[in-house]
Amino acid sequence: MNTTRPAIVTDFSLVDGLSQTKTPLRRTISAMADMYADREAARRLAEEDVLVYEFFDAGVPESPGEVAYGTSIVYPGKVGDEYFMTKGHFHSVLDTAEIYYCLRGRGIMMMENPEGDVQWEELTPGTAVYVPGRYAHRSINTSPDEQLITFFAFPGHAGHDYGTIESKGFRKIVVERDGAPAVLDNPRWAQ
Numbered sequence: 433m434n435t436t437r438p439a440i441v442t443d444f445s446l447v448d449g450l451s452q453t454k455t456p457l458r459r460t461i462s463a464m465a466d467m468y469a470d471r472e473a474a475r476r477l478a479e480e481d482v483l484v485y486e487f488f489d490a491g492v493p494e495s496p497g498e499v500a501y502g503t504s505i506v507y508p509g510k511v512g513d514e515y516f517m518t519k520g521h522f523h524s525v526l527d528t529a530e531i532y533y534c535l536r537g538r539g540i541m542m543m544e545n546p547e548g549d550v551q552w553e554e555l556t557p558g559t560a561v562y563v564p565g566r567y568a569h570r571s572i573n574t575s576p577d578e579q580l581i582t583f584f585a586f587p588g589h590a591g592h593d594y595g596t597i598e599s600k601g602f603r604k605i606v607v608e609r610d611g612a613p614a615v616l617d618n619p620r621w622a623q
């Protein structure tokens with residue numbers, strides 16, 4: 433049996449979070465227009481196909497024992513008064529955690545479990561947020577002008593479950609109120 437495996441080395445820019453050697457995945461407003469509370473505003477932005485976030489996934493094997501990792505860049509912007517954010521997801525293997533280390537910018541990591549416990553934590557450079565297993569997670573950029581850049585790592589076999597969030601949404605949304613982020617009940621949250 434050949435037990436040799438090559439080490440993997442990846443470049444990440446500390447300026448924009450991207451790898452020069454790999455291609456990021458990009459999500460525009462049109463890929464998630466219905467996830468924002470103000471759907472009219474989302475549709476207007478979707479016409480220009482505004483880029484909301486991009487992320488780089490190192491592409492390690494999706495098996496237990498592996499550590500998937502990459503960087504994620506959420507651009508500054510709002511849909512109505514709701515800040516740009518990722519789609520967010522549960523892991524298919526629900527009880528798998530994820531770590532996010534904030535490299536740049538300012539934001540909020542929104543988390544909720546199937547039983548309805550909701551938590552959120554601020555992301556600032558140098559902060560690591562450990563998302564416990566069983567918690568859906570979404571990163572939200574609350575800066576008016578800077579990218580939110582995070583490095584993330586999670587178990588290789590975790591998988592992504594988008595369906596639950598796509599149909600129900602998160603219980604909370606993050607909007608700008610008097611120039612500052614505020615966490616509110618999601619008016620569109622469906623039980």
Ligand SMILES: O=P(O)(O)OC[C@H]1O[C@H](O)[C@H](O)[C@@H](O)[C@@H]1O
Nearest residue numbers: 487503504518519520521584592
């Ligand atoms: O998968 P989304 O909710 O669209 O978020 C985009 C990406 O964000 C994070 O950085 C996760 O660790 C990735 O696994 C995820 O795919």
Ligand SMILES: [Fe+2]
Nearest residue numbers: 523530569586
């Ligand atoms: Fe995840």
